[in-house]
Amino acid sequence: MPGVYISKVYAQHDAAAHKSGHQEEGNIGADLVSASNARSEKFTQNFEKHYLRSQVISFYSRSTHYSISIILWIVHLFHIAANLAVIVILSRGRCGLSKCITYYLVSMAATDLLAIITAVILNRIVGMYFPFSFMFVTPVCSVNFVLMAGSRDCSIWATVVFTVDRFVAISCPKLKRKYCTGKAAAVIIGAFSGMSCFKNTFWYFIYEPLCTIGNIPWHCKIKSIFYTSPAWAAYDWIHCISTPCLPFVLILLLNAVTVRQILKAIRIRKRLRVGKQVENLNDTEVNNRRKSIILLFCISGSFILLWLLFLLTFLYVRIKNVSYFSGSNYNESNFNLEESGYMLQILSSCINPFIYTGTQGKFRHELRSGIQFSVNFISKIFKF
Structure with a gap:
């Protein structure tokens, strides 16, 4: 400034x-x-x-500041409630899913919840009303950015390992017994969570105060050395390749092979059923495989679509040799591009509960039961 x-x-x-x-x-x-x-x-x-x-x-x-902030509060409180509902419902184990799938989906919901809290509530909404709270002292602000990046990476890699789990379960029957278990899922979740936290710790050191008031550093801006140092440039490339470029490639390849195997199995079962002249054409196995395809494609497809703009922003900054948004000039050319990418990132943390609701019948049933129980409980309280 x-x-x-x-x-x-x-x-x-x-x-x-x-x-x-x-x-x-x-x-x-x-x-x-x-x-x-x-x-x-x-x-x-x-x-x-x-x-x-x-x-x-x-x-x-702006003229719509208060209305937008109220909408933000309502929307993101709803998203927090939705992710909490996912965690509670899936943790009860009544949705007909295996333990490993349940662990992966719960880890995705938990990291999405953390991403919403750090990126939206602590950063955006608190910034609207309390721009000089302790949350925006430079060290605290830097820690918040590290938590945002770490929770985001954990959510992405939870999507990747869920895709790998479905690939192994369908395409590698021999490996399925060792890999597709609750114990293996817990170890894998702990491993990629630890790696994500370690990798994003270095973001703490790229920020400096936007200004100093009374010997107190306020807000964060990226140091100029971040754009000139070969070491930081290499770190930025490694970060973008590991998240989201590598997940993009893995998800696309594994989904292609998985779908190929599923369609092949469906054709074989149809031939066998026709050969046996089975009158009832309702095949439970085929229906389950179709649901697996739908769930897999919805989760991985939404991830790719919603993270694509972030990847384009990174390529634009590095190829054009421009800087990321500095936080002081809102007329910068890359401001709209970068903010749109962040908005879609946040949306990717909110969309999975709706995917489960739309694709899983047992999940819908548990959700309805939970809502009915909550309504009855609240009505009883107000009666007394």
């Missing part, structure tokens, strides 16, 4: 001028210099505070 630092320069220059003009006037001159310095410092701090506040508020204070 050039204006903030320019104000510091002028204040310091003013204090130096006072000092040089009065240095020969004895103790009285020294007192005047001290008072002038105090006034200049106070003016600088007030200027910084009001300037930064105006920069933050200028982005959010």
